[in-house]
Amino acid sequence: MFIIKSAGFIKSSASVNDCPKAPFPEFAFIGRSNVGKSTLINMLVNRKKLAKTSSAPGKTQLINHFLVNNSWYLTDLPGFGFAKVPLKEKKKWDEMIKQYLLQRKQLMCTFFLIDIRLKPQPIDMNFMQWMGEKRLPFAITFTKADKINKTKVKENINNYENTLSETWESLPPVFVSSGITAEGRNEILEYIYECGKLFDPKVLF
Numbered sequence: 001m002f003i004i005k006s007a008g009f010i011k012s013s014a015s016v017n018d019c020p021k022a023p024f025p026e027f028a029f030i031g032r033s034n035v036g037k038s039t040l041i042n043m044l045v046n047r048k049k050l051a052k053t054s055s056a057p058g059k060t061q062l063i064n065h066f067l068v069n070n071s072w073y074l075t076d077l078p079g080f081g082f083a084k085v086p087l088k089e090k091k092k093w094d095e096m097i098k099q100y101l102l103q104r105k106q107l108m109c110t111f112f113l114i115d116i117r118l119k120p121q122p123i124d125m126n127f128m129q130w131m132g133e134k135r136l137p138f139a140i141t142f143t144k145a146d147k148i149n150k151t152k153v154k155e156n157i158n159n160y161e162n163t164l165s166e167t168w169e170s171l172p173p174v175f176v177s178s179g180i181t182a183e184g185r186n187e188i189l190e191y192i193y194e195c196g197k198l199f200d201p202k203v204l205f
């Protein structure tokens, strides 16, 4: 069992240059609007209201840093592909997210969230493709596993993996999670803990 001793909000940033400077390994949560990024962060750190969530997509609009156990940052990012946001605004968010992913030196791994109920979507495939091309390490995390039964969960993951295998030689790590039942919590925290060990503060200088 992984123990969260402390978890607190640090700041919201409008660009990567604005992000906190302390030398901690960092883990980001990304995915389409409403997929459950903020909910997953709250589930991991066991605080219902740390990251703000909403049933209306587009809730998170900045890069939000949380510090956990005084040891690592978790970052909650705005969702991409939110249809109701004006195109100009959407492009601005996309750019902010991409610059953050490319330039944030202490970023150890990004959790790429996908709603377990959905078939592979071009917008998600394209984003993962982009991360692959940029050599950005990521782990797929399926969300909302409580919404369908176990057989369907397996079926949908298989389907996803088969689609990815058409273009990817090897697949990234895959996690299944639920903000309601806390499924996946230990596995994800364990992974964060292991990746965090690889952090070398020298990359910051």
Ligand SMILES: Nc1nc2c(ncn2[C@@H]2O[C@H](COP(=O)(O)OP(=O)(O)OP(=O)(O)O)[C@@H](O)[C@H]2O)c(=O)[nH]1
Residues within 6 Å of the ligand: 031, 032, 033, 034, 035, 036, 037, 038, 039, 040, 052, 053, 054, 055, 056, 057, 058, 059, 060, 061, 077, 078, 079, 080, 143, 144, 145, 146, 147, 177, 178, 179, 180
């Ligand atoms: N049943 C269930 N509902 C979930 C789960 N995760 C998120 N939700 C719900 O989905 C909605 C969106 O959750 P958020 O965590 O705000 O999603 P987000 O990805 O942060 O959304 P944006 O900040 O708008 O990009 C909320 O109504 C959550 O309660 C889950 O694992 N199970």
Ligand SMILES: [Mg+2]
Residues within 6 Å of the ligand: 037, 038, 039, 052, 053, 059, 060, 076, 077
């Ligand atoms: Mg959010």
